[in-house]
Every structure is written in structure tokens, then in C-alpha cells.
Amino acid sequence: MHTLILSISFSVAVSIFLKLARSGGIRVDQAIAVNYATAVALSLWLLRPPLDTLFQQPPAVWLILSLLGVLLPSVFLVMAAAVRRAGIVRSDTAQRLSLILPILAAFLVFHEALSGRKAIGIALALCALVCLLTRPRAASAAPAPVSAASDDGAQGTASRGWLVLLGVWAGYGCIDILFKQMARIGAGFTGSLLLSFALAGLLMGLWLLLRGTRWHARSLMSGILLGGLNFGNIYFYIRAHQSYPDNPTLVFAAMNIGVISIGTLVGAGLFRERLSALNMLGIGLALGAIVLLFPR
Template identity: 50%
Template sequence: MLYLLASIACSVAVSVLLKIARRQQIPVEQAVAVNYIVAVVLTMLVLKPDLSNPAQFLPTWWLFAALGVLLPTVFVIMGRAVEAAGIVKSDAAQRLSLFLPVAASFIVFGETLQEGRLIGLALAFTALFCLLWKADSGKKSAAAPQQIGLLLGVWAGYGIIDILFKQLAQSGTAFAGNLLVAFCLAGILMFAYLSAKGCRWSKEGIIGGVLLGALNFLNIVTYISAHQAMQDNPTLVFAGMNIGVICAGTLVGAWAFKEKISGLNAAAICIALAAVACLFYWDTLRGLLA
């Protein structure tokens, strides 16, 4: 539980940093590229992966290869989706990707669907829809095919990354090495992308990247650690992470950035708390209500 709470805190901190970066016109793409260099250094210093036998990573080559490609690719897709469809729809697509890892919990990872989990998930998805609802979301507007494609890319990309992190957690002691290779590959691809765009580097982008790299590293490591600590209950991590991030992000946005919380959003936070209670403490609740 502590790993999950730490991961939620780091994820919200990353979102806050990216929001500040956009407001200050700091080149976010440069920060993301530098972030991978910092992540590589921290992985070497903190996790100390065993690189004495490179052959140990061969069975999981597809895992770090997929993460190395998807991490920067989904970021670029997310950026284009925000430009084409807006941040509200893009954020909704990212959060509703929860459906994919939850489905994988039962289909791929063999988790048993229990009564408390089923009720908790129903409440969780209700809370997510309510939290992502904005005052202008009821307005009808035709979505262009490009917007639909980008939003589907965000939805599928983040969902698959969540599943891959769960797979990475199952690689045992080799996860540090797999994570290192994934960060290296992601960094190479991101720098190649910026080079192809003719990027002109700035001091702000580099400094922002150092801060982003530290937070992102902590976010990913604590998220994987949460999966390892609750390896038989991936649904708890997937749902708990998404609910926690969007609830905490909503409250931080209201407090730090004076963003308005509607009555529906406030009710959604209460529903989310009920969902967490059902997901994590169903047996205790059932005993109290019996």
C-alpha cells in the first residue's frame, strides 16, 4: 500500500511539473528526452542492475523493447492528441485506459473476480467518468477521424504500458536490468525524434528534464514495487493507481491552480473513496454490515 501511495504522489507531482512547464513555455519534449538520461543514471545508482550476464535478458527482450518504443511514442501521441482534441478528451482517454489492464488482470494474469472487486471496479469507473466530466462536455461536436485515431492511440498506449509494467514486475530480480534497457532505448528514440525535428536545446528544457527524470523514476519504480508487493492482486494496483492519481490531481488542481470542482466532481471523489474501500477492505466492510 505504501508503494502505491508513493507512486500516486510521484505521478501527481509529474503532472504538476508538466503543467507548470507548459505555463512557463518550457519545451516539454526536451524535458522528456533528458528525463530518460536521468532515469538511466538513477537506475544504475539506486537499483544497481546485474549486467554481468547479458544473456539473462534474452527471454524478456520483447518486454523492454516494447516499453522502450511505447514510452516515448505514447508521449508524442499524447502531445498531438492534446493539440487536436484538447486536454480534457486526451486526459479522459488516458484514464479510461484502465479498462485494458483490469481486463488483463483476469484474462492474462489469472486473477479471480471476487464480489468486492466487482463492486469496487463498478464504483471506480463511475467515479472516473464523473471526475472527467466537464461543464462543456455535453456540447455536441463532430470528432474528426484524426482526433479519434489519436485518442484511441492514447487509450491503447497507456493501457498496454500498464500491462507491460505488471509483466516487468514479474521478471523478478531481472526487472532492474530490463528497466535500464527500456530507458536507454526510449532515450535514444526521443533524442532521434528531436534531432529529426531540428530541435534547438534550451537551459529550461534541460533543468526541467532533470526534475522530471527524478520524479518519473520514482513513479515507475514504486509502481512496479506495488505490483511486486501485491502480485496476486493486479486489479488493486491498476484501479488504485488510476483512482488515486485523478482524485489527488483534481484536489491539487483546485488548491494550487484554482481549478473549479463541480458538484459532480466532488461527488465523484466520494464515490472513488467508496471504490477504494471495496477494493481493499471488502471483507472488513462486509463484516461490519452483516
């Protein structure tokens, strides 16, 4: 059970890092680039993938790895924006609700049977997304007049809030589908995970170089911390599955419910995030959806 607790803690810690990064003067894109270099080093040290056959992957696997190389850093940037604009609670919940996409892929692509329990879970998940994506409006009896420009700016910010949360939901869902497809065609998980980190780090580094980035020492050093947290989440998640090889449902459900529950406590307690009744309803529906979407 300690592996699950550690994985949940690392996942929430990543969100806290992203929440604090801006106020700490950390440039998230540079931290993310170093994060993948750190993850590669930790993968080599702790997972010990078979290096002699590392590059002997089928063409389909290389296609998946290429997509992951683009999506992993991109979604990380979107997640950072979501944590800043929408808070830890809604960002983490949107990430966990992304499980609906691989579940739909299981029905539409992998031809898994749809039970009534899963159908109810999918409906609850969609309702939860609507509740979570609805921002509370500040009520005022006599609102101060605003200019057309400021009104347009406020509407633009709200629109971007919706977009980044939807980006988190869709991005993490697609990544999960790609990992499931990789496992389905028989790719070694440790080797493919190492290659995914390496490709993501390479593409992120090239993107920063092409932009003429001026390197920031604090951001680069903080990337080591971020990489440790990010890898710790994945590493202990794998260890949890190894600890419960005959009960993956326990790992899936406990991980998702644990992250949402602890994220709620951290967001409300540490950062004083204000949630509307509709947002709280969305969190409750999300927990119910996650329970229903996993088989007994």
C-alpha cells in the same frame, strides 16, 4: 509509510511540472528525452542492476521492452497534453483508473477468477470514467454569437480533450500489462526497468533528431528535474513494496487513492481548476472502484 508518501508526492509533482511547463516556455518533448537519460543514470546509481547479464534477455522480453520503449515516451507526451487540456485531477484519475485494463487482462489472459467484489469495482470504474470525461459546460443566458469556424474549433478542442484522457487511460494500462507480463516470464525488474528507460530515451532522441529539433537549453535542463521526479516516483514505489512485502494491497490502494486525493487538492487549490458536480462524483466513484478492485 514514508516511502509511500514520497512516491505519491513525486507522482503529483510530475503532474505539476507538466502543468507549468507550457507557461514556463519549456518544450515538453525535449524535457522528456532528457528525463529518460536522467532516469537511466539514477537507475544505475540507486538500483544497481546486474550489468553482466543485462542483455541476456529472452526474445519475448525484448519484444516487451521494444513496446515499452515506444509507449513510455508516447504516453508521457499524451499525459502532458491531458494535464494542459483537462487538468491535474482528471488526468491523474484517468491514469489511476487505467488499472482496470491489467485487471481485465488478468481475467481474459491470465485466467484469474472474477469475484463479485471485482465485478462491482469494474462497473464503478467505467461509470467514473464517464463522469470524469464529461467537461462542464459554461452556461449563459444570452450566449454571444460565434462563427462556424470558431464553433468547429471549440468542438475540435473538446474532442481532443476526450481523446487525450482516453489516451492516458489506455496508454498507462497497456504499460502496466507489459510490466506484469515481463514479471510473469521471469525478467529481472531492475535490469528491465533500466533497459526500458534506455530504449525510451533512445527512441525519443531519434524522433527529435529526425524532426530537426532546435534544442532549447531551458527545456533540456528542466528534463533533469523531470527525470528526478519521475524516477523518484518509481524508486520510492519499489521501496514501498520492499517495506511491505506481505501486503502489496496496502501499497496499491494507498498509492492510487493518495495520488487522486492530493491531485484534487493541488488542482483545485493551486490552479483553481473548476470541477462540475459530475466530475466530483467521478472522483468519488474512482476512489470506490480502486478500493473494490484490490483484494482484502
